[in-house]
Amino acid sequence: MEIADLITWFEEWANPAWSENWDNCGWQVEPGILQQPARVLVCLTPTLAVMHEAIACNANLIFAHHPLIFNPPKSLRRGEAIADMVRLAFTKNIGIYSAHTNFDQVQDGTADVLAQILELKDVTPIVPTQNGLGYGRVGILQPLMTLKELLAVIHTRLAPPNLIVSPTADLHQEISRVAVLGGSGASYISAVVKTGASAYLTSDCKFHQFQESRDRGLVLIDAGHYATERPACDRLVQKLRSLNLDWVQLSDQDEDFRQVLP
Template sequence: MKIVDLITWFEAWANPAWCESWDNCGWQVEPGVLQESARVLVCLTPTLAVMEEAIAQNANLIFAHHPLIFAPPKSFRRGEAISEMVRSAFTHNIGIYTAHTNFDQVQDGTADVLAQILNLQEVTPIVPTVSGLGYGRVGVLEKLLTLQELLGIIQQQLKPPDLIFSPTADLHQTISRVAVLGGSGASYISAVVKTGAQVYLTSDCKFHQFQESRDRGLILVDAGHYATERPACDRLSQKFISLNLDWVQLSQRDEDFRQFCTKYNF
């Protein structure tokens, strides 16, 4: 399949027109690869490490969730990460394409995959947008779990380096209704409360957002940005494999960008 056909297929599923006004979905760098047979490296974040991986694997398309460029650059200078990514893309003829907030909303996108990992049933969007899609998912657990059991499943399935959750006096309380949103989802706390969810799994939550959640009777669970979105990248690579492309791989050099002192002996 040619790259142009792959992108056409993808955009029919996750329309870039659904991208938020502050976002930057679609082509970040297109050095003239549209008519080439697709050799795709899927990643969460396009970094120089991922670019090196793409070069080593003879890939011609980096398909990323996070945009390479959020705001228009004011300059390109040698040695700066974005400049070096763009230079390498043109030098090695590697396209960089991003699916961000459009991919968040669709079936089998970032939120849907989290809901499936937790086996949520009767799933609906936290905030509906178009055609029954939307941001986040809320549903009921397949069977009742204690909070401790649910946290254990999240740890086992997502493997975050650390879990942060709202203070609660009872880890043995029964949980039936859960909301999820991959990436930075704290701004949706009010919408989640309205869904009747008892637990909200997301990431990048601030101190006072944990306070707000506690005060509103919602258990907030922060598993980290990488851990909550990387599974959807894995799912996307599997979808690409089913299209019988020349070559598809999930990046092995994606980075979490966070380290925790508990890993080390000081």
């Protein structure tokens, strides 16, 4: 399958037009590779380490969840990460494509994969957008679990470096309704409360957002940005392999930019 056909297939599933106004989905760098057979390296975040991995693997497309370029750069200078990524993309003929908030909304996107990992039932979006899609997912645990059991499942299946949990949470509390949203989901706390969820798995939560959740009777669980979004990248690789591409692989150089010291 040529890269142009691959992108057409993907955009029929996760239309970049669905992305938020502040976002930058779609082509980040396209050095003239559309008619080449697709050799795809999938990653969460496009970094120089991922670029060098793509070069070593003879990949011609880095397919990333996070955009390389969020804000228009005022200059491009050697030694700066974005500039060096763009330079290598053109000199090595490696495209960089991003699917961000459009990928968050769709079936088998970031939120849906989290819901599947926790085996939630009767799943619906936290905030619907269109055609039954939307941001986040909320569903039922069957059988229900104590909070302690739920945290153990999250540790086992997501392997986060740590979990940050509401301090007054009762570990023996029975949890039946759970909300999930990969990446930075603290701004959805009010929407989650309206769903009737007892616990909310997301990341990048601040001090006062834990306070807000506690005051509103919601157990907030922060598993980290990487742990909550990387599984969807793995699922994307599985989907791409079903297309019989020339080559596709999940990056070994993807990084969790937070380190928890013992």
